[in-house]
Amino acid sequence: MRFLIVRTDVRAAADVDIAAAWAGDSQLRDETVSPEPRRQIVHAEDRDAALVLARALASVGAVRAGRQRVKVLPLDEPASYWPGWTDDPGG
Numbered sequence: 001m002r003f004l005i006v007r008t009d010v011r012a013a014a015d016v017d018i019a020a021a022w023a024g025d026s027q028l029r030d031e032t033v034s035p036e037p038r039r040q041i042v043h044a045e046d047r048d049a050a051l052v053l054a055r056a057l058a059s060v061g062a063v064r065a066g067r068q069r070v071k072v073l074p075l076d077e078p079a080s081y082w083p084g085w086t087d088d089p090g091g
Contacts, residue, residue: 002075003050004043007057008036010069039068 013028021028029036040057044050054070062068 001047002043002045003047004041004073004075005050005053005057006038006042006071006073007040007060007063007068008038008071010067011036036069 011029017028039062042053042057044053050072054072057063057070060068063070
């Protein structure tokens with residue numbers, strides 16, 4: 001299974017948005033609508049390689065300081081890695 005490792009900037013959230021997310025009215029961030037700006041993208045062929053690369057990217061100063069984050073995203077067969085995953089938007 002292939003993976004994408006992405007280093008992104010962390011967007012600041014306003015206090016009002018945080019309060020609304022805690023109240024359950026909305027999501028704080030919706031990556032499908034407005035993804036965080038990408039800084040670096042790396043491809044891995046298996047999970048172990050993806051985790052090694054993610055660990056390496058996590059050692060960057062901006063990630064350690066909390067200004068950026070590292071995400072590991074599966075590219076193939078989401079159902080085998082995420083039980084209950086469905087492409088049906090209705091659930």
